[in-house]
Amino acid sequence: MPHSPLPGPPDRVQQAEYETLTGLLHAYRSPVVIILFGILVSLVLFFATLVGQSRDKARDFRGYALARIVELDGAIARLDVELNQLVQAAHIGLAPTAALDIFRSDETRRETEVIRDMGIVEAGRLTASLNSGIGMLALPDINTMLARRQTGTDTIVLPLLDDSGRHTRFALVRRLDGHTDAWAYVVSEFDVMLASPVGPVDPLWVVVRIADRAPASVLADASEFRRISPGDVDMGSALQSAPFMVRWAAADPFSDIAATLLPRRSFLMRTGPLPWVVLASALFATITIGAISLKDARRADEVRREVARKTEALRRSNAIIAAKNAELDRFASHASHDLQAPLRAMKGISSLLVERKLDLDERSRDMLERINRGADRAQRLVQDLLSYTRADRQEARIELIDPDALVSEIEELLAAVITESEAKLEWSLDTPIHADPFLLGRMLQNLISNAIKYRRDEPPRVRIDARLIANHVRLRVTDNGIGIEAEHFQRIFQVFERLHGRDTYEGTGIGLALCQRAVELHGGDISVTSTPGEGSCFTVRLPSSLANRAVSAQGGDEMDQAVSNDR
Known part of the structure; x- marks a missing residue:
């Protein structure tokens, strides 16, 4: 009986499926997706925590700024009071030197010196001053202002240059009652007004603008600015890049004095441990879950390999069985034909003997009929067996x-x-x-x-x-x-x-x-x-x-x- 060729060895391509990068990604796609998703969630949580801290920083900054605004309002009010007292002292007849001696002695008892100088200018000359150096520096600006404005009793805000050449110093000037060419003034500057720190590390710095002068910075260092040239800094860029700020202007008649309070870069960059704790915790959870998923994927990969091996073995077995079944089917067909041939011959001979009506006794005729019936049963049995075997595979x-x-x-x-x-x-x-x-x-x-x-x-x-x-x-x-x-x-x-x-x-x-x-x-x-x-x-x-x-x-x-x- 001819043998059908057996299937060849398993396909080597399937065995090498997971040796390629695509195969590895396909086999371990679940842990890769979990790890990437975990990293994404960790970053989202980290930045969400940073945003939360940024909101907290904005709230803290506004608290610090409010304290500074209260301080600035208090300083302006104090300067106004001191100037009023000097004007009243001169009005009641005290000599300028005697009046300033009273203020000098009072200033020595103060813990914070808000007033840098105060004095009286008569006919373009400095007749009395607490600090003659500052008074002489301010005198030309006062005379220039008086030359343009000879009338009125309102307080005038006069911008001055400080020792560093910035417009952070100013003077409040007011005409003495009953005098046409006598003026009282008080000088201060923002560095003095904001001398007391808000916290251990001052979280803000200030950009001041006095009248029509250029803005100047207070409480700031070089790290807060981007330099345009070796000597100049880009203050406008700092103002535009600030995430939040608070603007302040003094009450009338001092509205020419204004300031913008901004957070320090060091204050913005300072973060607490919470975002890093959140990031570390999320990454740890991601690594843990990813490791478990990787272990499961490796086990699933082994199962897939084993299933593929078993499937290939089963396919080969089925092919062998199919080949054997085909051989058995052919054998059954040949056997059925070969078995029915002598039965047909035997039945034909016995039928022929009966039909010729030979001189046979009763017993012989009965034996021939038995032969016919046996041949019929045997033929039906062979046909039914062949039908049953074929039906089992149909x-x-x-x-x-x-x-x-x-x-x-x-x-x-x-x-x-x-x-x-x-x-x-x-x-x-x-x-x-x-x-x-x-x-x-x-x-x-x-x-x-x-x-x-x-x-x-x-x-x-x-x-x-x-x-x-x-x-x-x-x-x-x-x-x-x-x-x-x-x-x-x-x-x-x-x-x-x-x-x-x-x-x-x-x-x-x-x-x-x-x-x-x-x-x-x-x-x-x-x-x-x-x-x-x-x-x-x-x-x-x-x-x-x-x-x-x-x-x-x-x-x-x-x-x-x-x-x-x-x-």
């Missing part, structure tokens, strides 16, 4: 059954036994049936043939009906025959099982086994109920989902038709 080709064609086919096949037994068939196929036409026809042919054969003394009545019940189609073949004992309900579907001897009812014991196999190929089941002496009912249930598998009928080799009338 696939059901589902299509919509034509009920009229089905009824005509079965009644034509069973026409001889129907006529001989005077049987009556009642058909009631009230629902569409989706099945393999050949398998369904052979199954009904066997069931109806058995119903006719195992009859009582009265003519057989066989009813075949089909109903759609729930999710299956129910086919029933009901007869009025001899019935079956309940203890044999399972036994009759086994191969070669018979309830009656060959002398009583002929058969091979394969017919109902073929019916059961045909039903199983459809994914259904078959059962029987019976009352001895009254009849039997065979019930076949086919899934209604077979309609989804229905295909157009196609040509192909079909199994040999075989009908076995037995139980």
